[in-house]
Every structure is written in C-alpha cells, then in structure tokens.
Amino acid sequence: LQRLKDHLPPESLGDLGAIESLRVPGKEEFRELREQPSDPQAEQELINSIEQVYFSTDSFDIVKYELEKLPPVLNLQELEEYRDKLKQQQAAVSKKVADLILEKQPAYVKELERVTSLQTGLQLAAVICTNGRRHLNIAKEGFTQASLGLLANQRKRQLLIGLLKSLRTIKTLQRTDVRLSEMLEEEDYPGAIQLCLECQKAASTFKHYSCISELNSKLQDTLEQIEEQLDVALSKICKNFDINHYTKVQQAYRLLGKTQTAMDQLHMHFTQAIHNTVFQVVLGYVELCSGNTDTKFQKLQYKDLCTHVTPDSYIPCLADLCKALWEVMLSYYRTMEWHEKHDNEDTTSASEGSNMGTEETNFDRGYIKKKLEHGLTRIWQDVQLKVKTYLLGTDLSIFKYDDFIFVLDIISRLMQVGEEFCGSKSEVLQESIRKQSVNYFKNYHRTRLDELRMFLENETWELCPVKSNFSILQLHEFKFMEQSRSPSVSPSKQPASTSSKTVTLFEQYCSDGNPFEIQANHKDEETEDVLASNGYESDEQEKSAYQEYDSDSDVPEELKRDYVDEQTGDAPVKSISRETLKSRKKSDYSLNKVNAPILTNTTLNVIRLVGKYMQMMNILKPIAFDVIHFMSQLFDYYLYAIYTFFGRNDSLESTGLGLSSSRLRTTLNRIQESLIDMEVSADPSATLTAAEERKEKVPSPHLSHLVVLTSGDTLYGVFLAEQFEFLQPHLDAVMPAVKKPFLQQFYSQTVSTASELRKPIYWIVAGKAIDYEQMLLLMANVKWDVKEIMSQHNIYVDALLKEFEQFNRRLNEVSKRVRIPLPVSNILWEHCIRLANRTIVEGYANVKKCSNEGRALMQLDFQQFLMKLEKLTDIRPIPDKEFVETYIKAYYLTENDMERWIKEHREYSTKQLTNLVNVCLGSHINKKARQKLLAAIDDIDRPKR
Numbered sequence: 001l002q003r004l005k006d007h008l009p010p011e012s013l014g015d016l017g018a019i020e021s022l023r024v025p026g027k028e029e030f031r032e033l034r035e036q037p038s039d040p041q042a043e044q045e046l047i048n049s050i051e052q053v054y055f056s057t058d059s060f061d062i063v064k065y066e067l068e069k070l071p072p073v074l075n076l077q078e079l080e081e082y083r084d085k086l087k088q089q090q091a092a093v094s095k096k097v098a099d100l101i102l103e104k105q106p107a108y109v110k111e112l113e114r115v116t117s118l119q120t121g122l123q124l125a126a127v128i129c130t131n132g133r134r135h136l137n138i139a140k141e142g143f144t145q146a147s148l149g150l151l152a153n154q155r156k157r158q159l160l161i162g163l164l165k166s167l168r169t170i171k172t173l174q175r176t177d178v179r180l181s182e183m184l185e186e187e188d189y190p191g192a193i194q195l196c197l198e199c200q201k202a203a204s205t206f207k208h209y210s211c212i213s214e215l216n217s218k219l220q221d222t223l224e225q226i227e228e229q230l231d232v233a234l235s236k237i238c239k240n241f242d243i244n245h246y247t248k249v250q251q252a253y254r255l256l257g258k259t260q261t262a263m264d265q266l267h268m269h270f271t272q273a274i275h276n277t278v279f280q281v282v283l284g285y286v287e288l289c290s291g292n293t294d295t296k297f298q299k300l301q302y303k304d305l306c307t308h309v310t311p312d313s314y315i316p317c318l319a320d321l322c323k324a325l326w327e328v329m330l331s332y333y334r335t336m337e338w339h340e341k342h343d344n345e346d347t348t349s350a351s352e353g354s355n356m357g358t359e360e361t362n363f364d365r366g367y368i369k370k371k372l373e374h375g376l377t378r379i380w381q382d383v384q385l386k387v388k389t390y391l392l393g394t395d396l397s398i399f400k401y402d403d404f405i406f407v408l409d410i411i412s413r414l415m416q417v418g419e420e421f422c423g424s425k426s427e428v429l430q431e432s433i434r435k436q437s438v439n440y441f442k443n444y445h446r447t448r449l450d451e452l453r454m455f456l457e458n459e460t461w462e463l464c465p466v467k468s469n470f471s472i473l474q475l476h477e478f479k480f481m482e483q484s485r486s487p488s489v490s491p492s493k494q495p496a497s498t499s500s501k502t503v504t505l506f507e508q509y510c511s512d513g514n515p516f517e518i519q520a521n522h523k524d525e526e527t528e529d530v531l532a533s534n535g536y537e538s539d540e541q542e543k544s545a546y547q548e549y550d551s552d553s554d555v556p557e558e559l560k561r562d563y564v565d566e567q568t569g570d571a572p573v574k575s576i577s578r579e580t581l582k583s584r585k586k587s588d589y590s591l592n593k594v595n596a597p598i599l600t601n602t603t604l605n606v607i608r609l610v611g612k613y614m615q616m617m618n619i620l621k622p623i624a625f626d627v628i629h630f631m632s633q634l635f636d637y638y639l640y641a642i643y644t645f646f647g648r649n650d651s652l653e654s655t656g657l658g659l660s661s662s663r664l665r666t667t668l669n670r671i672q673e674s675l676i677d678m679e680v681s682a683d684p685s686a687t688l689t690a691a692e693e694r695k696e697k698v699p700s701p702h703l704s705h706l707v708v709l710t711s712g713d714t715l716y717g718v719f720l721a722e723q724f725e726f727l728q729p730h731l732d733a734v735m736p737a738v739k740k741p742f743l744q745q746f747y748s749q750t751v752s753t754a755s756e757l758r759k760p761i762y763w764i765v766a767g768k769a770i771d772y773e774q775m776l777l778l779m780a781n782v783k784w785d786v787k788e789i790m791s792q793h794n795i796y797v798d799a800l801l802k803e804f805e806q807f808n809r810r811l812n813e814v815s816k817r818v819r820i821p822l823p824v825s826n827i828l829w830e831h832c833i834r835l836a837n838r839t840i841v842e843g844y845a846n847v848k849k850c851s852n853e854g855r856a857l858m859q860l861d862f863q864q865f866l867m868k869l870e871k872l873t874d875i876r877p878i879p880d881k882e883f884v885e886t887y888i889k890a891y892y893l894t895e896n897d898m899e900r901w902i903k904e905h906r907e908y909s910t911k912q913l914t915n916l917v918n919v920c921l922g923s924h925i926n927k928k929a930r931q932k933l934l935a936a937i938d939d940i941d942r943p944k945r
Contacts, residue, residue: 046092170215180222187245189230189252196223197255227256234266238273241331246338259364263371270332270379277324278302278386285309285317302386306393314394315406321390322414322516325383326509329421332379333506336372343369376422384428387414396436397443404440405615408433412619413515420504434622441616441623445630448609449637449698452602456641456701459602463817466604470597477611480618598819606638636671637698643668645703646761676700758827766831769810770803772839779843784854793864794857796843800836801868807832808872829873837880840865841887845912850919855891862888883907890916895929902936910941 053060070079176199183192200219233249253262279302286297289310297305309317343365391411396404411433415426472478505515599607610631617627672678677697778796811828814820844858862884869878887908893901898920902913917925917933925933 043092043095046089047096050089050093176219180226184226184229187233187248189226189233189248190255192226193223193252193255196226226252231265234262235269235273237266237335238270238331239277239327241334243334243338246335250338250342260367260371263368266335267371267375267378270328270375271382273328274325274379274382274386275302277328278321278390279305281321281324282306282309282317282390285313285320289313303389303393306390309390309394311394311398314399315403315410318390318407318410319516321387322410323514325386325414326417326514326516329379329383329417330506330510332375333421334510336376339368339372377424380418380422380424380426381428383414384418384426387411388428388432391432391436397440401444401612405612405619408437408616408619410516417505417515420506430622433620437616437620437623438626441627441630445633449633452606452609452634452637453641453698453701455602455605456638456645458704459600460704461600461645464599464601464604466597466599472607472611475608475611477608477615480615598821602638606634609634633675636675637701640668640671640676641701642761644700646764758824759831762824762827763831766828766835769807769828770800770832770836772835775800775803775836775839776843776846779840780846784847784857785849785851786853786857787851789853790857790860793861797861797865797868800865801872804832804836804869804872826875829875830879833869833873833875834879836865837878837884840884841908841912844887845909845915847915847919850891852892855888858888859885887912887916891920895925895933898925898929899933899936902933903940906940910937913937913940 053065054062176195180192180196183189183195196219200216200223204216230249230252233245237246237249250259250262253259282302282305283297286305286308289312290297290308297308300308396407399407411429415429418424418426418429473481509515613627613631613634617624617631675697677699775796778799779794782794782796811820811825840862847854850858866878866881886905890898890901890905898917908916914934914937917930917937920930
C-alpha cells in the first residue's frame with residue numbers, strides 16, 4: 001500500500017485512505033500473518049492474478065471500478081466468492097508487504113542512529129558559533145578609531161606610489177616619438193618596431209587615462225610610417241644586396257608578423273626594378289646620342305624607346321643593360337642564399353629549444369622557399385623579354401662581323417647566367433637570336449664563298465712564309481680556344497670538360513666584379529706573330545728570295561690588300577701581300593725549317609674563316625649545326641678547287657690506274673651537285689625554285705693565268721685537311737647530339753678523302769718531272785733482233801737513270817726551300833717510277849722485230865735500271881716491277897699459254913698485246929695461232945669500246 005501511495009497522485013490519496021484505514025494490519029496482525037503457514041509459490045500466483053490496473057500509476061476510483069464490474073443481476077454466492085478472492089489477494093499482498101518491512105528493519109535502525117549522531121553534531125556547532133560571536137564582540141570593542149585611520153593612510157600611500165609610476169611611464173611614452181625618429185634614421189628597423197610595439201602594449205595598460213588615447217593613435221600612425229619606410233628599404237635590396245641591411249629588414253618584418261607579406265612585396269619590387277633599370281639604361285643612351293634631354297623620350301614605351309638606340313651606342317648600351325640586369329639577378333641570388341642559411345640556423349635553434357610556434361614558423365619558411373623558387377623563373381622570363389625587346393629594336397644585319405660576334409658573346413653570357421640562375425634553357429632569347437644569327441650568317445657565308453672563289457682564282461700557289469712552329473691557335477681567329485683554358489676568361493667561353501668542378505658565374509662574381517665587364521677593344525690588344533723570323537742561310541739567299549717575289553709584277557690588286565666586304569665592312573681575310581713581305585726586313589719563307597707547314601695565302605684565309613665560324617658556333621651553340629654545315633661548304637669548295645686546278649685530267653682516267661678512288665669521286669660528285677653552279681648565266685625561263693637553288697651555289701673557280709702547270713719546276717701541297725682533323729674534338733664538343741652524325745659523315749666522307757687528292761695531283765707533276773718521250777725515241781733506235789746475247793745494256797737506260805738523278809736533285813733543291821712531306825715524296829717517286837716502267841713497256845710494245853736474244857737484252861736493260869734505281873730511292877717494292885717483267889716473259893709463252901695469259905692480264909693495252917703477238921710470229925707462233933690470239937684480244941677490247 002505504501003508503494004501504491006508513492007505512485008498515486010495527491011488527489012487520489014483521499015480515496016485510498018478509506019481503504020487503507022480498513023485494511024492495513026497492525027503489529028499483531030503482521031505477526032499472525034508471518035506465523036501463518038504460507039506457500040510462496042501460491043502467494044506469488046495470487047499476486048500475479050491481481051489485475052494490472054491496481055498497479056497502474058494513473059489515478060482511478062477502485063470502488064467505482066469494482067462496482068462497475070458488477071453484473072446487472074447480482075448473485076450472492078458469486079459475490080461472496082469474488083469477495084473471498086479479493087481477500088485472499090489482499091492477504092497475499094499484506095503478507096508480502098510485511099515481509100519487505102521486516103527485511104528492511106536493520107537498515108532503518110542504522111539510519112536512525114546516524115540521524116541521532118547528526119543531531120548531536122548540530123548542537124555542538126551551535127555552541128561553537130555562539131562562542132565565536134561572543135569573541136568577535138570583544139575584539140570589536142578592543143580596536144580604536146586611530147588604528148583604522150592608520151590603515152587607511154597606508155592604503156592611500158600605496159595608491160599614490162602606483163599613480164606616480166604610471167605618470168612616469170606616460171611621460172616616457174610621450175617622448176618615444178623622438179627616439180623612434182632617431183632609430184629610423186639609423187635604419188634600426190627591428191629596434192624601432194620593438195620599441196613601438198612595447199609602447200603600444202604600455203599604452204593599452206593605461207588606456208583609462210584620457211591623454212593615452214591620443215598617444216595610442218599617434219603610435220599607430222608611427223607604426224604605419226615605419227612599415228612604409230621598411231618597404232622602401234626592402235626595394236633597395238633589388239639592385240644592391242647588403243646582408244646586414246636585409247637582415248634588419250627581415251627581423252623587422254618578423255616582429256610585425258608579416259614575413260609572407262614581405263616576400264610578396266619583395267617579388268613585386270624585383271619586377272619593378274627590372275623594368276625601371278632597363279628603361280633608365282636605354283633612356284640614358286638615347287638622350288646621350290640625341291644630344292638633348294627632351295622629355296618626349298621619357299614618355300615613350302620601352303619597346304619604342306629601343307628603336308631610337310643608334311648603331312654606334314648599341315653594343316655599349318647592351319653591355320650596360322646586361323650589367324644592370326646582372327645586378328638585379330645577383331641580388332635575388334644572394335637573397336635566396338640568405339634565406340637558405342638562416343633557415344638552417346632557425347631549424348637548428350628550434351630543435352634545441354622549445355617547440356612553441358614551430359608549426360607556424362615552418363609554414364612561413366615553406367611559403368618563402370616556394371615563393372623564391374617560383375620567382376627564379378618569373379624574374380628570368382622578365383629579363384629575357386626585356387633583352388629580346390632590345391634586340392628586336394635594331395636590325396643586327398647592319399653590324400660588322402666582329403661587332404655581331406660581340407653581341408652574340410654578350411647574349412651567350414646572359415643565357416649562361418640564366419641557366420645557372422634557374423636552370424632554364426633561355427628559349428625566348430635562343431629563338432630570337434637564332435633567327436637573326438642564321439639570317440646574318442647566311443648572307444655572311446655567301447659573301448665569304450664568293451671571296452674564296454676570288455682568292456682561288458688569283459692564287460699563285462706559292463709558299464706562305466710562316467714559322468716552323470706555326471699553329472692555327474696562334475691566329476687571332478682561334479684565340480678563343482686558348483682563352484677558354486684561362487680562368488680569367490668569361491665562363492661562357494669555357495669548354496664543358498675543362499674540369500670536374502666548375503665555378504658558376506654567381507660564385508665567381510658574388511662579391512665583386514661583373515661577367516659583362518668586357519673591353520670592346522680587347523681584340524685589338526691581341527697580336528699575331530705567325531710570319532717567320534729571319535731564317536735564311538745567307539744574305540744572298542734572302543736577296544734572291546725577294547728578287548723572286550719582285551719579278552712577279554702581275555699580282556692582282558685584290559691580293560695586295562685586305563679584302564673588305566662591301567656589305568658588312570668586314571675584313572676577315574688577312575692575306576700576305578708582296579709589299580708586306582718586302583717591308584718585313586726579317587721575314588723569310590722558313591726555307592730551312594724542316595717542320596714548317598706548307599700552305600698558301602688562300603689556305604690561310606680559309607683557316608681564318610673556319611676560326612670565325614667556330615667562334616660563332618662556340619658562342620651560340622643552338623646554331624652550331626648551321627655553322628658546321630656552312631664551314632663544311634668552305635672545305636668542300638676548296639677541295640673541289642684543288643682537284644679542278646691540279647687533279648682533273650681526262651687522260652688519267654684512261655690509264656686504268658685507279659688514281660681517283662671511288663670514295664673521292666663520290667665526294668667530288670656530291671660537291672659538284674650541291675655546291676657548284678655549272679651554268680654560265682641564269683635562264684630567264686627558270687622557275688623560282690631553281691633560282692633559289694642557284695643562289696645557294698657558287699660558280700666553279702678557274703686557275704689563275706699566273707700559274708703555269710706545264711712547268712716542271714713547281715710543286716703544290718694540301719694543308720687544310722690536317723687542320724680540320726685537329727679541330728674535330730672541339731667541333732664534336734659543341735655540336736648537338738642529334739646532329740653529330742652529320743659531323744661524323746663530313747669527316748669520314750670529305751675530310752678523310754683530302755689525302756687521296758695527292759695521287760691524281762702529283763701524277764701530273766710526275767708526268768712533267770721526267771722526259772718520257774725522249775726515252776721512247778731512244779728505245780725506238782735500239783735493234784732488238786740481235787743474234788747473240790749482249791753483255792752491255794742500252795744507252796736509253798743510262799738516259800732514264802740520269803733523268804731520275806736529276807729529279808732527285810731537284811727534289812733536294814726544292815726541299816731546301818719548301819718542306820716536302822714524306823707521303824708527298826713517296827707518291828712523287830712512286831708515280832715517276834710507275835710512269836717510267838709503263839713507258840718501258842710502251843717502248844717494248846713499239847718493237848717491230850725481236851729475237852730471243854733481244855728479249856734477253858730487254859731483261860738486262862730492266863735489271864740494270866732496277867739496280868741503279870734502288871740506290872736512288874727507298875721505296876720498296878718497286879712499283880709496277882712485275883708489270884714490266886711479266887710483259888717481257890710473255891714472249892716465251894706457247895700458243896695455249898699465250899691465250900690464257902692474254903685473258904688473265906687485262907692491265908695491258910690492246911696495242912701492247914697485239915704487238916706481243918705480232919713479234920712472236922715466226923718464232924714459235926704461226927699465222928693461224930696469230931689470228932686466234934688477235935681475235936681473243938679483240939674480244940677483250942670490245943666491251944671497252
């Protein structure tokens with residue numbers, strides 16, 4: 001019932017009270033209930049049979065509920081049974097409640113004891129409070145008014161001391177602006193910002209004072225002024241980096257917490273510095289050359305301003321422009337170095353100290369690093385665009401060759417700076433300068449080819465007097481190859497493989513100097529000393545040499561002066577005129593210098609042109625392939641001219657000796673088809689394509705009328721191919737990898753064939769060196785049908801040997817004046833001996849009648865010739881020795897052997913074979929056999945017709 005009472009609402013408690021007053025048992029009833037025997041299971045079933053509505057928390061009228069359940073017709077027995085059931089249920093619930101109360105009785109007793117103890121404690125606390133109040137009243141009565149006044153005065157004193165301290169602080173704050181101004185003048189930006197921030201912090205502490213509000217506003221204005229001056233100080237870094245100055249600026253921005261903003265501002269200043277720098281440099285030259293300071297130039301755009309630069313000031317202006325841009329890029333480079341160094345220091349200090357703020361610092365550091373790395377490419381692109389605009393402002397074709405090379409050298413150095421600056425390949429500059437360079441070089445090369453043809457047609461092919469130790473590196477045009485080995489020369493001219501560790505331009509000029517500080521007259525300071533000093537054995541020899549030069553008065557005027565190109569004003573060729581030789585009192589032809597190279601004026605001119613071509617190729621590697629292609633045309637044209645002048649002879653091809661190899665013929669045919677203009681005049685009806693092709697070709701040169709090839713007193717040599725072989729490693733180093741097959745093909749198919757020109761050229765010399773016709777006449781007077789074996793050789797052998805002795809003496813005389821290389825000497829001897837032997841066979845083929853004794857005499861003559869000849873020359877074996885011996889021995893062959901021999905030896909002419917058969921007639925060959933052999937000879941000769 002208590003649980004029901006706890007769960008019922010208050011308004012239902014009245015209804016429940018009536019039932020409770022009737023049904024709650026007393027102690028005795030509880031005892032009786034507990035003493036009654038009980039069945040727990042039956043009791044639990046009774047409790048479970050109670051309707052659920054009795055356990056509901058909702059308020060309801062139990063009596064009304066039971067009455068409403070009565071049927072309309074009442075039955076007493078049923079009512080009594082239902083009443084008994086309710087009583088049993090009540091009794092089960094009452095017994096269950098009694099059990100629960102008895103079960104909780106110990107806890108009740110214990111809680112009652114705790115309440116009693118709590119009541120005792122409260123009574124004790126009341127006593128303590130009463131005693132405390134009594135003691136407080138006693139203390140209050142013990143204090144006097146004077147004591148309280150003393151305490152009040154002490155408190156007032158402390159307040160006044162604090163006020164005095166505050167007033168002193170305010171006074172200091174009022175004087176801060178003077179100190180801030182002094183610190184800004186001293187460029188102590190970190191100290192000024194630190195002081196200003198401390199003042200702001202102090203002002204916020206005393207903001208309750210009215211005078212502080214005005215001071216706080218003033219400090220904020222001062223801080224903004226400091227930021228403005230700090231931005232100006234940051235902009236000064238772009239042109240002249242100072243590590244102490246930049247350190248102060250960065251510390252100041254770090255105090256402000258604006259390191260990222262500072263980096264953004266710095267890049268903006270660098271961009272502005274590039275624009276302002278180039279504009280001011282170009283404007284200065286334009287105003288200087290115009291002779292006035294008209295403000296109209298200052299209003300022009302940079303692109304338009306560049307068009308007003310005069311040709312005379314173009315190169316100095318370009319050099320100063322690159323110097324100024326170098327200073328900007330160097331400042332950026334040193335800025336990056338500063339950040340890398342301080343980032344490492346900050347990382348070390350952060351690892352040793354606390355980690356507070358480390359994440360934010362790392363974020364700022366990462367942002368700055370990415371910003372600087374991105375700025376490298378951006379700044380270099382701005383520099384390229386400014387320089388490209390300057391280059392496009394003037395047509396470079398108006399410059400002379402040396403000036404044009406000077407411009408290329410500056411641009412090449414700038415591109416190297418860009419590559420070291422950000423790793424870029426300078427595509428913008430390369431494309432711009434490549435187009436202008438190729439166009440310029442095409443015109444220059446065409447002029448040089450025409451010039452080379454003029455020199456070839458006026459060349460007298462006499463020895464050019466150079467020193468015995470002459471090297472092409474001594475020529476002015478090749479000085480860049482020696483300078484590339486010197487550390488004082490710009491790294492733009494350093495070869496790629498000079499050392500394992502190269503020093504970059506930024507490392508070399510980081511603290512002092514400028515890679516664009518070059519002297520325009522540097523080339524004038526370089527002198528050549530390639531002409532030979534006095535090397536004559538006697539004054540008479542020197543005098544005779546000058547007389548020999550004086551005797552030739554028909555030297556063309558073009559060779560008596562340096563050739564000057566009308567288009568470019570260039571003077572690329574420095575020929576050695578006769579006047580120059582006569583004016584040099586100590587000059588000679590290096591006649592007694594056994595190692596002096598053999599070359600002519602034209603050869604020296606071609607070598608100089610090669611040096612200039614290589615200089616351009618070395619400076620501007622992107623056009624290396626075009627330059628090497630043009631340079632190969634110089635060699636091709638020179639090679640073709642040498643062959644045309646001295647090696648082309650239709651009679652040589654008919655000898656069947658193979659003097660011109662198939663490789664040489666292929667090379668010459670290629671040169672003729674691609675380079676030589678064989679047409680005399682242009683055809684008006686020719687197509688435009690054909691006309692363009694002819695522009696790329698050069699007319700075939702003609703030998704000067706001063707050169708007499710019919711004379712046997714003159715010898716000629718080739719020197720150029722050896723110099724190309726010497727230059728091959730350098731050309732291979734600058735040639736792009738994709739174009740190297742062309743260079744290898746040029747050397748393997750053209751340069752290497754130059755030495756093969758010796759055979760056809762010196763064959764003609766050998767043909768003029770000995771009088772072979774006289775020998776044939778002497779052989780025709782010999783009687784060969786003798787009847788007895790002779791012991792004495794014929795006089796034609798002695799005459800031929802005298803010719804060879806004279807030839808040997810002439811070679812020795814010539815070698816005193818001109819060094820004859822061993823390969824040339826061997827070829828001359830080989831050709832002369834070969835021609836002599838073939839002349840002997842030809843003489844034997846002219847014999848009408850010959851006996852066996854006559855054949856023996858032929859062998860005797862030839863053996864005598866060989867024995868004496870071997871004492872004159874060291875050539876072994878003797879050329880065409882078997883050619884003569886085999887022909888003599890063929891006289892003794894039988895008919896069948898003779899026929900087989902004729903078919904196997906096709907090196908003999910039809911005349912020689914026919915004469916051999918006719919001479920043998922009557923001795924051991926009859927007429928029938930003769931006809932058969934002549935038919936065989938005719939069959940062999942038929943395909944040749």
